[in-house]
Amino acid sequence: MSFWRSKRFWSWVALSFGVLYFALPLIGTFEFSLRMKRGEYSFEAYRVILGDPRFQATFLYSVLMALLTIVVGVLLVVPTAYWVRLKLPRWRPVVEFITLLPLIIPAIVIVFGYIRLYNTSSVLPLTGSAFGTDILMVCGYTVLALPYMYRAVDTGLRTLDVSTLTEAAESLGAGKITILAKIILPNVLVAILSGAFLTFAIVIGEFVFAALLNRPAFGPFMQLIGANRAYEPAALAVIAFSITWLCMGLMQLVTRLQKHTQVKPFR
Amino acid sequence: MSAIAEPTGVAKTPTSNPSKSRRSMAWLGILPFLIFALLFLILPTLNIVVGAFQNPAGEFTFENIQKLLQPSILASYWISIKISVASAFLGCLIGFAIAAAIVLGGLPAWVRSPIMTFSGVASNFAGVPLAFAFLATLGRLGLVTVLLREGFGINIYAYGFNILSFWGLTLTYLFFQIPLMILIITPALDGLKREWREAAAILGANGFQYWSMVALPILWPALLGTFALLFANAFGAVATAYALTGSSLSIVPIVLFAQIRGDVLQDPHLGYALAFGMIVVTIIANTLYLWMRARSERWVKS
Amino acid sequence: MAFLEISNLQKDYAGNRVVENFNLAVEQGEFVSFLGPSGCGKTTVLRMVAGFETPSAGLIRIDGKDVVNLKPNQRNIGMVFQAYALFPNMTVAQNLAFGLKVAGKSKAEIEATVKEMLALIKLEALGQRYPFQLSGGQQQRVALARALAVKPKLLLLDEPLSALDAKIRVSLREEIRAIQRKLQITTIFVTHDQEEALSMSDRIVVMHQGKADQLGTPFEIYNQPKTRFVASFVGTINVLEGKVLDAPAGRFSLYGAELNLGRSLGEVKTGDIVALALRPEAASLGTTVGKPAQLTGIVQDVNFLGSVIRVRVKVGETSLSLDSFNQAAVAPPKAGDTVMVSFAPEELLVLAD
């Protein structure tokens, strides 16, 4: 069989096509971001962006939102997933279905519901104050992160023998909170971390919630710059992609670390 | 466990009694989660659904749903569905080709891991920055546009290409659709056993017959399911489209976005109906997905 | 001319020779087993016959036709895999029909053949089931029928029974053999289970490190192993090490005793070590008329197997197994007893390495 007609050849064709399609926008963005000064490549666009006080403010705000989302998500998901595994296996389909709902219901619909449900004339007028809206944002982001977070943690718990661990700890006199904090949490730390990095990547550039709830987050800032400037958006895109890349890299790293160093007490 | 000591009447259902009382307590353990889901996921959505069937006075009506049938809104749904179908279909096709190249194509083993890692990253490259990346690449001053014009004398904009269009948006969405397809379908392709191919071959089937009678039917649920997922993924996306096209391309999420911001439809309840329509479409897509996934997993169990 | 002819077959994987100088001629209707330990190259040979692997060198002829350059789907061979390999998306009947369908057979013909095949494997009632609804044994019978449905000239079975549990294995191997006899189909059966090979085959190829060590009927393989490997792999035969005194005359020494084989020891020099096989039932305890060779040893253990008593005796560094029939009047020896082992030197088999 000649190489030109072989499977290998067409595989390379498909792969090259893919590499080209994915590399070009990345290269293009980077190249564009360097073009701000006429006639030469420079990091001028980055300097302008990084020096923009609005960048600093919105970025910090989004980082804070992301961190809060992770905390709320962990506090919500870990005990629930643990409890469902331990005591409520019958509830699993229900809980799992709820955690998958955010993949089905578009984010824009959810935030629309928030605006209706928590407006200033409602029982719980969260949108009335900046602080209330921030709470709403964190809750919304937690909802967005729910499918990923729950799946990561639940998968992590599956590899543990939750009930044996719990019984062992209880026989030593540990309470439920202690068990969660001292035994379950460290054991699913890797799962939590990988869920957390993904959450961070999702929240940091999120646009719809922040834009519609009118909060000064990084996503709407990027959109604003995009609508008004030429080269800075490309620099922003490079920055945002780098953050995503970093998050996913860290996620892979912790997963690998776990594979190599994990102690397997039951084998 | 403790049933041994109990009278026979109770022992008939030995586990029901203790577990019932324990369950009613245990139920409290996920109460925070349920309350949270109710407050920030279910009630807001229900609120929209209910609102879609109410008039401003709060009475039940089908009027809002009927108003969805006006040409401009139907057109929005239509272009939304077109873009979602196109990007999901192409995403499936190209992602499948790349995954097949990795798994079955005889490529060196080392290419696999970087591709899977990249797919994991790129499937999260949605949102505003992705729009910027494509503007910087295929916009009027973008790298590829300029290269093609100056290097090859091809002015893609003169040929009618526009990044702020149906095809431009589809091309952009593919950047996260293809990786998502690769991530989902690669394990499915791994699940195709070598013996199936060999058994087919030794029974006289050629490559085409193997694919059409064995491999594709086995993969079919996974393929269709992924298609539905990619469809929903594109259908609900706002940020990329908004950053790329502003309001010039009136896909449903963008119309809804503008409606929420400034009541452009001048009828809040029509806004609810619009959102309700989105839920219906994505629910159909995802029901298909879940159903297909269940079917494909039943086969794999063998 | 033989129906299947394999000559000088060789296969290298990245410089690693896994099949070497493999020769075999299988007659029409014959049932031949490849027997050997894991990794000896059985599957590789089979896959080359099927056309899934290309030989590095050598010739494969089926019915007089060179098939080395034919694709698997052009060879008209049936094959059954260890892991069933039924198509999971098709019912039993659809699986059976697959080969006929791709061959473009008519609907009526397909239906008739499927029915016939279901009857052959006695699963008439299960035609509409999916593979995952069948037991392992049933799946493997369907796989066999699927291979046979296209009326292949040659049937290849690669450890078809090794995924099944012991009881089904025995009944299925009888069934396979019965079907093979009925259809008179030339068959190659790969296994690493000697009992399977011995009970089913017309002839056995014992493979070792990519080579065919010995080819023969089960009787020959069991009773007249040619190499040390065959002797140790098939059955329980004792291997003794003698020192050559005079090769042409057949004289050698064994644990100090000087013995005469009565025939040539083969191409060995004086002073060489030669491996000699002794079947457990050829030796007896104590002195016996007609068994002049005598060795002294210590009983290690005694296994009472009913009609047969198996005694293991340590002679020098070697431990020998001896079988004798149970006699009610004679008590068997006890462990630790010093006993005499006697046999006729002519019964020893000279083994090649």
Ligand SMILES: Nc1ncnc2c1ncn2[C@@H]1O[C@H](COP(=O)(O)OP(=O)(O)OP(=O)(O)O)[C@@H](O)[C@H]1O
């Ligand atoms: N594709 C391959 N690449 C490299 N080496 C291989 C390949 N296939 C088989 N081998 C090697 O060839 C040798 C023979 O393998 P083969 O599968 O024929 O053994 P086998 O006799 O069938 O063993 P088993 O009883 O375990 O099935 C083994 O050492 C194996 O590692």
Ligand SMILES: [Mg+2]
């Ligand atoms: Mg094998």
